[in-house]
Amino acid sequence: MLAWFGIPLTAQDADVPEEEVPVTVYSLGDQMFSINAGLFIPLFLQAKTGEISSTNLSLGGYGSLSWSAFVGNQFSLGAEFGGAFSMSPLRRVLIHIPITFNLKYFFRLYPFDIPIHLGAGVVFTKLQDELFVGPILKPGFSFYWNVTTEWAIGIRVIYWWVPQIYLQEDLKDQSRFGNFLETSLSGLYHF
Numbered sequence: 142m143l144a145w146f147g148i149p150l151t152a153q154d155a156d157v158p159e160e161e162v163p164v165t166v167y168s169l170g171d172q173m174f175s176i177n178a179g180l181f182i183p184l185f186l187q188a189k190t191g192e193i194s195s196t197n198l199s200l201g202g203y204g205s206l207s208w209s210a211f212v213g214n215q216f217s218l219g220a221e222f223g224g225a226f227s228m229s230p231l232r233r234v235l236i237h238i239p240i241t242f243n244l245k246y247f248f249r250l251y252p253f254d255i256p257i258h259l260g261a262g263v264v265f266t267k268l269q270d271e272l273f274v275g276p277i278l279k280p281g282f283s284f285y286w287n288v289t290t291e292w293a294i295g296i297r298v299i300y301w302w303v304p305q306i307y308l309q310e311d312l313k314d315q316s317r318f319g320n321f322l323e324t325s326l327s328g329l330y331h332f
Contacts, residue, residue: 167247171211172332173219177297178204179325181225181237187318196319198235201227203323209243217245221260225323229268237303237321239264239277254285254293264303278302285329293329298322 181203183196202225209219225237241262248255260279265272281299288294303319 167211173209175207175327175329177325177327182322184320189316197230198227215247219243233269236267237264252287256283275305291331295327297325297327
């Protein structure tokens with residue numbers, strides 16, 4: 142008797158169209174938190190005269206925490222706190238600690254998100270007992286795969302432009318523009 146009642150219910154279920162896979166859509170106030178870790182690649186130094194020279198630094202490591210909130214369907218504003226290190230030929234550790242504010246524009250190709258970034262802020266650079274505090278610009282992009290509607294994993298490629306301008310007369314000729322590259326794996330949580 143129970144099997145007889147189950148037949149019509151099964152037939153009804155077969156007539157219902159399959160649900161579509163949910164597409165991640167962001168709106169005002171949606172937030173994201175990400176953890177990033179990867180390589181820090183010293184590229185080159187540029188003098189004010191335009192002369193290019195090697196950084197003489199090894200490959201290093203990078204890690205950061207990032208938070209942002211959407212101000213529309215495709216734009217987000219946020220902040221990032223991170224740290225990078227590399228070694229000099231004399232085995233001295235160079236440390237960069239950037240704190241940036243970020244603007245991101247999102248291109249979507251479900252299940253992928255491709256945000257284009259522009260970060261600007263301040264970086265603390267330390268080599269042994271020498272500390273330099275200056276500006277930093279960080280343009281770049283990310284490529285995320287949305288595993289679920291809350292979680293995504295991906296990669297980031299961020300270019301660092303770090304001006305080190307000395308205003309003291311005896312140090313002006315040591316002013317340089319540092320050029321670095323960050324490539325990292327990223328875990329992103331939407332909430």
